[in-house]
Amino acid sequence: MTIYDFDRVIDRRGTDSIKIDNVKAMFGKENLLPMWVADMDFETPPCIIEAAMEKIKQPVWGYTKPSNSYWKSIQQWLKRKHALDVNPDELGFVGGIVPGLSFAVNALTEKNDGIIIQPPVYPPFHSVVRHSKRELLFNPLIEDNQQFSMNFAHLPTLLKNKPKMLILCNPHNPGGKVWSKEELISLADFCFDNDILVISDEIHADLTLPGYKHTPFASVSEKARMNSITFMAPSKTFNMAGVASSFYYIQNPTIRKKFQDFVLGNDLTGGHLFAYATTQAAFEKGEEWLLQVLVYINENIKFVETYLKKYLPKIKMMRPEASFLIWLDFSETGLSHDQVVEKLKSEAGLALNDGISFGKEGTMHMRLNIGTSRSIVEEALRRMKAAFV
Ligand SMILES: Cc1ncc(COP(=O)(O)O)c(C=O)c1O
Structure with a gap:
């Protein structure tokens, strides 16, 4: 059995990836941690390559x-x-x-x-x-x-x-x-x-x-x-x-x-x-890879859940039952939607999907993509904590 290393951080810069190389075009700022577009940062399974x-x-x-x-x-x-x-x-x-x-x-x-x-x-x-x-x-x-x-x-x-x-x-x-x-x-x-x-x-x-x-x-x-x-x-x-x-x-x-x-x-x-x-x-x-990536994603979700409860209890998350996208609710932060968007971008240096792009029901929400290495998820949460606490 092959053990896949999802902790390995892959530098995707310069690959024309929308998630990485479109951050400036989309958010008007360079060097935001890209936690938005729904693809994962893991290497595509070797059998497919x-x-x-x-x-x-x-x-x-x-x-x-x-x-x-x-x-x-x-x-x-x-x-x-x-x-x-x-x-x-x-x-x-x-x-x-x-x-x-x-x-x-x-x-x-x-x-x-x-x-x-x-x-x-x-x-x-x-x-x-x-x-x-x-x-x-x-x-x-x-x-x-x-x-x-x-x-x-x-x-x-x-x-x-x-x-x-x-x-x-x-x-x-x-x-x-x-x-x-x-x-x-x-x-x-x-x-x-x-x-x-x-x-x-x-x-x-x-x-x-x-x-x-x-x-x-x-x-x-x-x-x-x-x-x-x-x-x-x-x-x-x-x-x-x-x-x-x-x-x-x-x-x-x-x-x-x-x-x-x-x-x-x-x-x-x-x-x-x-x-x-x-x-x-x-x-x-690809099934062996898939089973392993799902375990890894699940651990990332658990990590976010624990971290938010401990350090950012006013930010609530919907626990996903499928996929690697977490719907975050900022209603209890006391900020307006625009303030949340601005804070994430300018203070936390994070690129998340704006909840309003999913419809007006997404007001006060943002979507966080955790289909990435644990160290990046940790870094994203540290940045969020520094901006919101
Ligand atoms: C629900 C849903 N449908 C479709 C897509 C994209 O599909 P495609 O890239 O095959 O057009 C996405 C990508 O995030 C999605 O979440």
């Missing part, structure tokens, strides 16, 4: 197609990790999940149609709908005692706007909420009964932390299975977001045909030279 190297060594870099073993690796992963039986013809490639969301919106709704999202939620859920000139309908999550739940009392009030689609973040970003089967069944019933197609973004599914289990939306009921499009990817899981290799599965043939007509009609189906081989390597050979 080796698969890319094999492709680099290829003498001719021509058009590349997905092989049968690529599809099989996805099918087997879904079966093994999520108890899902998906036929190869129900699967398809997309070059990124956000593009996939946009294709779904454009293929399956019309201009000005209502699309429900549940803020605070990943900013592109807002922007994809807005830029596609659809109407955003909000069903804000309930945040109670550092826990999110879906607001099933509010959801029916949106029916007057005749929603056509709901985009679900499963597990949820920010906050790392792993939705329960019961919640997903209720959502599936509501959407099916009201003719609202569910787009389930499950990019964080494989990052559920020890003690939690992901429930694929499509698996919870027949209503869910026949009324959904699911997007997944190895990108977050194996720290290979720069490869832009994702996939969908659609079990309802009518929905699938509409989606596929759109992607085929716009020639959006193909991946680049590295997309398929790296994904296959991740699913076939």
Whole structure:
């Protein structure tokens, strides 16, 4: 068994990484500790880099197609990790999940149609709908005692706007909420009964932390299975977001045909030279790395939890059940939202995601990315303490 060293700090400067090399452009300041964009600072698993190297060594870099073993690796992963039986013809490639969301919106709704999202939620859920000139309908999550739940009392009030689609973040970003089967069944019933197609973004599914289990939306009921499009990817899981290799599965043939007509009609189906081989390597050979990284992330979360309780009790955290992103609540600090943002940047020297970018429900919140070496997490918290105590 290989033991991976997640304590090793890798200097990512000068690699054109958005997280590192865009800090100045985004925050107007150099040298902030980058704890924002959702990729991890750990080395991408060697088996994936080796698969890319094999492709680099290829003498001719021509058009590349997905092989049968690529599809099989996805099918087997879904079966093994999520108890899902998906036929190869129900699967398809997309070059990124956000593009996939946009294709779904454009293929399956019309201009000005209502699309429900549940803020605070990943900013592109807002922007994809807005830029596609659809109407955003909000069903804000309930945040109670550092826990999110879906607001099933509010959801029916949106029916007057005749929603056509709901985009679900499963597990949820920010906050790392792993939705329960019961919640997903209720959502599936509501959407099916009201003719609202569910787009389930499950990019964080494989990052559920020890003690939690992901429930694929499509698996919870027949209503869910026949009324959904699911997007997944190895990108977050194996720290290979720069490869832009994702996939969908659609079990309802009518929905699938509409989606596929759109992607085929716009020639959006193909991946680049590295997309398929790296994904296959991740699913076939990456599991040992994944199990270890999840333990490490979980220890980072515990570290933050203990540190905040001890030194910064007015900053509350939502304990993630999946992924490496911590939703911090600054409401008890007595500061305004803008003061918190400014203090983090100018006094603590930290780059965190502004909670408001997830929707106005994110006021007084910030998102902290702890997918990094423990020493960096420690440094971030030391800086926070110096600024806030
Ligand atoms: C919920 C969610 N969906 C999609 C993405 C990005 O997907 P992609 O890079 O494949 O477009 C992210 C990245 O943080 C995310 O959190």
